[in-house]
Amino acid sequence: MSIETTLRSFILENFLFTDDQDALANDDSFLERGIVDSTGIMEVITFVEERYGFTVENDEMVPENLDSVESLVGFVQSKQAG
Amino acid sequence: MCGIAGILNQGPGLPPSKSELRAMAAQLRHRGPEADGFWLDSRIGLAHTRLSIIDLEGGAQPIHNERKTVQVVLNGEIFNYVELRSELESRGHRFYTRTDTEVIVHLYEEVGEAFVEQLNGQFAIGLWDTETDRLVLARDRVGVVPLFFAEKEGRLLFASEVKALLPLLGSPRLDPVALDQIMTFWSPVSPRTAFQGVQELSPGEVLVGENGGRRRLKYWDWTFPASPDEVLSGSEGELAENLRALLLDATRIRLRADVPVAAYLSGGIDSSSLVSLIQQVDTSELRTFSIAFDTEGLDETAYQRLMIEHSEIENSGLICSQQDVAQGFPETIRHTEVPILRTAPTPLKLLSKSVRDHGYKVVLTGEGADEVLGGYDLFKEAKVRRFWARQPDSAWRPLLLQRLYPYLDLSSVRAQGYVRTFFGIGLDHPESVFFAHLPRWETTAKTKEFFSEDLRAELAGSALDAMAEAVPQAATQWHPFHRAQYVEAKSLLGGYLLNSQGDRMLMANSVEGRVPFLDHRVVEFSSRLDPRLKMKVLREKHLLKVAMRGFLPPEILDRPKQPYRAPDIQAFFAAGHANARYVDELLSEEVLKKYGYFDPKKVGLLKRKAESAGASSARDNQAFVGILSTQLWHYLFIDSYPTEFGNAPEHTGNHVD
Numbered sequence: 001m002s003i004e005t006t007l008r009s010f011i012l013e014n015f016l017f018t019d020d021q022d023a024l025a026n027d028d029s030f031l032e033r034g035i036v037d038s039t040g041i042m043e044v045i046t047f048v049e050e051r052y053g054f055t056v057e058n059d060e061m062v063p064e065n066l067d068s069v070e071s072l073v074g075f076v077q078s079k080q081a082g
Numbered sequence: 083m084c085g086i087a088g089i090l091n092q093g094p095g096l097p098p099s100k101s102e103l104r105a106m107a108a109q110l111r112h113r114g115p116e117a118d119g120f121w122l123d124s125r126i127g128l129a130h131t132r133l134s135i136i137d138l139e140g141g142a143q144p145i146h147n148e149r150k151t152v153q154v155v156l157n158g159e160i161f162n163y164v165e166l167r168s169e170l171e172s173r174g175h176r177f178y179t180r181t182d183t184e185v186i187v188h189l190y191e192e193v194g195e196a197f198v199e200q201l202n203g204q205f206a207i208g209l210w211d212t213e214t215d216r217l218v219l220a221r222d223r224v225g226v227v228p229l230f231f232a233e234k235e236g237r238l239l240f241a242s243e244v245k246a247l248l249p250l251l252g253s254p255r256l257d258p259v260a261l262d263q264i265m266t267f268w269s270p271v272s273p274r275t276a277f278q279g280v281q282e283l284s285p286g287e288v289l290v291g292e293n294g295g296r297r298r299l300k301y302w303d304w305t306f307p308a309s310p311d312e313v314l315s316g317s318e319g320e321l322a323e324n325l326r327a328l329l330l331d332a333t334r335i336r337l338r339a340d341v342p343v344a345a346y347l348s349g350g351i352d353s354s355s356l357v358s359l360i361q362q363v364d365t366s367e368l369r370t371f372s373i374a375f376d377t378e379g380l381d382e383t384a385y386q387r388l389m390i391e392h393s394e395i396e397n398s399g400l401i402c403s404q405q406d407v408a409q410g411f412p413e414t415i416r417h418t419e420v421p422i423l424r425t426a427p428t429p430l431k432l433l434s435k436s437v438r439d440h441g442y443k444v445v446l447t448g449e450g451a452d453e454v455l456g457g458y459d460l461f462k463e464a465k466v467r468r469f470w471a472r473q474p475d476s477a478w479r480p481l482l483l484q485r486l487y488p489y490l491d492l493s494s495v496r497a498q499g500y501v502r503t504f505f506g507i508g509l510d511h512p513e514s515v516f517f518a519h520l521p522r523w524e525t526t527a528k529t530k531e532f533f534s535e536d537l538r539a540e541l542a543g544s545a546l547d548a549m550a551e552a553v554p555q556a557a558t559q560w561h562p563f564h565r566a567q568y569v570e571a572k573s574l575l576g577g578y579l580l581n582s583q584g585d586r587m588l589m590a591n592s593v594e595g596r597v598p599f600l601d602h603r604v605v606e607f608s609s610r611l612d613p614r615l616k617m618k619v620l621r622e623k624h625l626l627k628v629a630m631r632g633f634l635p636p637e638i639l640d641r642p643k644q645p646y647r648a649p650d651i652q653a654f655f656a657a658g659h660a661n662a663r664y665v666d667e668l669l670s671e672e673v674l675k676k677y678g679y680f681d682p683k684k685v686g687l688l689k690r691k692a693e694s695a696g697a698s699s700a701r702d703n704q705a706f707v708g709i710l711s712t713q714l715w716h717y718l719f720i721d722s723y724p725t726e727f728g729n730a731p732e733h734t735g736n737h738v739d
Contacts, residue, residue, distance in 0.1 A: 013687050013690075013691070014687070014691050014696065016531075017531070017532070017681075017683070017684035017685075017687040017688055018683065018684060018687070019683075034524075034528065037525060037528070037699055037700065037701050040699040040701065040702075042698070043696060043698060043699065047696075
């Protein structure tokens with residue numbers, strides 16, 4: 001499964017509780033749409049860390065890295081490349 | 083405490099019958115297991131189930147006046163009955179019992195329905211005046227004791243719990259608007275209940291039924307200074323001393339009973355203060371009861387032990403496991419009679435059972451101190467957000483929030499976006515009456531994402547509208563801190579804490595809870611305090627801490643506040659499976675579809691997330707407990723109606739046997 005498909009499914013099933021692909025666009029902001037709350041962000045980070053085997057550093061926990069499927073995919077790819 | 087119920091025939095309907103009253107009383111047995119009392123004529127029927135606490139021998143109800151023209155049933159206690167009685171006796175009234183209840187009939191003779199203003203207590207009252215054919219229902223000021231009513235075929239029905247109305251009302255329906263409100267405020271907005279067509283008598287209200295009609299009047303409400311000259315003056319030390327004196331008197335009159343009185347001990351400042359206050363007015367040995375959790379982060383045993391040693395009290399600790407929470411939850415909903423978003427009531431039901439098993443039937447509790455004296459994080463959070471709203475672009479002002487929520491870890495997470503989104507709600511309207519509550523309500527309202535299409539279609543308008551109507555116009559003149567206190571009293575305190583987590587869990591095991599912090603004199607005093615004395619900078623319940631310094635161990639006085647919580651989602655799952663069969667059954671696609679409130683697919687995914695131990699957010703926890711309790715409510719009150727509440731009693735005439 002591609003990183004994008006994996007992350008999309010994770011967000012759809014665990015935060016929107018649906019498998020309807022139309023429910024989420026890749027550039028939808030998790031914050032603005034109220035998809036992820038303050039404790040939910042920890043679930044996202046835990047998932048990414050467990051799935052891809054790297055650690056998200058404190059200074060990487062910013063919306064630019066974590067606030068949409070698009071930004072998450074970019075973040076995971078850059079971590080894997082680095 | 084006790085249970086009361088009654089039927090007023092206001093139209094051409096049939097006269098109340100003894101068998102109907104018996105059917106109502108049978109549903110209230112847990113509130114009053116020791117005796118039943120009835121009173122009946124062609125217009126009115128009164129029922130009482132008794133838990134004997136004062137005048138054990140002579141207190142059978144209904145209680146009447148000298149000429150037997152006034153009959154009264156009481157659930158609760160009139161704590162100032164000693165003082166009221168001596169006044170009434172000096173005016174020539176003769177008493178035939180030693181009860182607190184009897185002062186009501188004589189006060190009524192003196193001043194009519196205004197009698198309620200002279201009572202200091204927690205009560206639900208049903209009073210019948212045979213000379214004027216007038217029924218007076220009254221409920222205490224803050225809502226410690228419940229009272230419900232409904233109308234059917236020209237008859238007014240009332241009872242301490244809704245389940246006593248059900249045999250006469252027929253199979254109920256869940257009010258969708260109530261569910262919408264629960265999924266916003268944690269409880270319906272008074273007077274609405276989960277049952278369509280059933281209302282509660284709101285705290286501080288009297289309902290009079292006479293001449294074929296009804297009128298409701300409010301005799302008391304929380305109110306706050308509209309101008310600085312209404313704020314209490316005096317030094318901090320003087321005001322702290324006044325507060326302690328009031329609390330001592332509130333405690334003293336709540337120790338009045340002909341049975342031994344115990345107390346709840348959580349290890350927090352409220353219950354610890356209460357233990358100290360009790361010991362300051364009564365030197366006899368005190369017995370306390372406490373809860374311990376085997377769930378990390380929820381247990382307060384260390385502080386309880388500190389207080390037990392400090393005060394030399396005998397304590398019974400109850401260990402509550404996650405399994406206990408899951409197993410006890412259905413019975414909890416049977417008692418709350420309303421869907422709830424937290425499991426926290428269940429351990430308190432186990433605790434009241436322990437109290438009863440140890441031979442006690444009255445406990446004092448620290449409930450209400452947070453609302454009256456300013457203890458909640460929400461009050462602090464609002465203070466920071468208000469400070470922030472003065473400079474909305476400030477980068478560092480919101481960082482103060484980290485002092486409240488250390489897990490946000492804002493110093494290292496340069497995540498302004500998150501903070502802004504979670505706590506910035508309403509920042510552009512800092513004068514809104516709901517400013518303090520909007521972030522909490524928005525989080526809670528996320529649970530509505532699970533509503534089915536059918537349920538959504540029934541809902542129109544915002545849940546906030548009903549709450550807006552509940553807030554008086556005068557609130558715009560109050561200090562923002564006081565507005566938050568008012569909204570808190572009208573939402574969480576009255577709807578959830580005193581009811582679902584209070585009275586219902588105590589009375590499930592026939593135990594009466596008494597709450598000195600909610601003595602109306604304490605509430606009225608505290609309401610007139612400068613908000614800065616309640617929340618000094620970000621130090622909560624400041625004046626209480628000043629008042630209690632020297633009486634409590636410093637470790638208790640200065641400990642960070644820990645809200646009482648029980649394990650929520652995690653209580654229901656172990657090793658990837660639901661640990662109680664009803665969870666799988668009630669959350670199955672088939673049952674979800676049949677009941678119709680929630681989207682089966684979404685709930686299925688939430689359940690899967692919970693099974694894999696991945697659900698941890700506040701939103702997931704509230705949604706899961708809310709959905710499960712709604713399903714339980716439907717099962718208990720609709721599916722089970724024929725066996726539990728059916729076989730409606732016949733109108734079998736009018737004789738009393």
